[in-house]
Amino acid sequence: MAREIRIELDDAQYEQLAREADELHEDPTAYAGRVLARELDKARFLEGSALFLSAPGMREEFARRFGPQAESTASAA
Numbered sequence: 001m002a003r004e005i006r007i008e009l010d011d012a013q014y015e016q017l018a019r020e021a022d023e024l025h026e027d028p029t030a031y032a033g034r035v036l037a038r039e040l041d042k043a044r045f046l047e048g049s050a051l052f053l054s055a056p057g058m059r060e061e062f063a064r065r066f067g068p069q070a071e072s073t074a075s076a077a
Contacts, residue, residue, distance in 0.1 A: 007036070 009017065014028075021031035053059050 005036075007032075 017032055017035070018028045021028040024031065053062065
């Protein structure tokens, strides 16, 4: 279910938002909603990532799984 949030922007911010929406041929209100949702998703992702990496042993496990693969790169050459 969609909910409504009201935000206030200063004139310069609104003009920039309106220009960006116009370049994309979008309604400024719909564009603002999409930008806000994207920024909230990014904030939740970063918060979740920080929480994940703060768990004991997770930083090392993450680095082990996804860090540089020097051995496989050297053997592939």
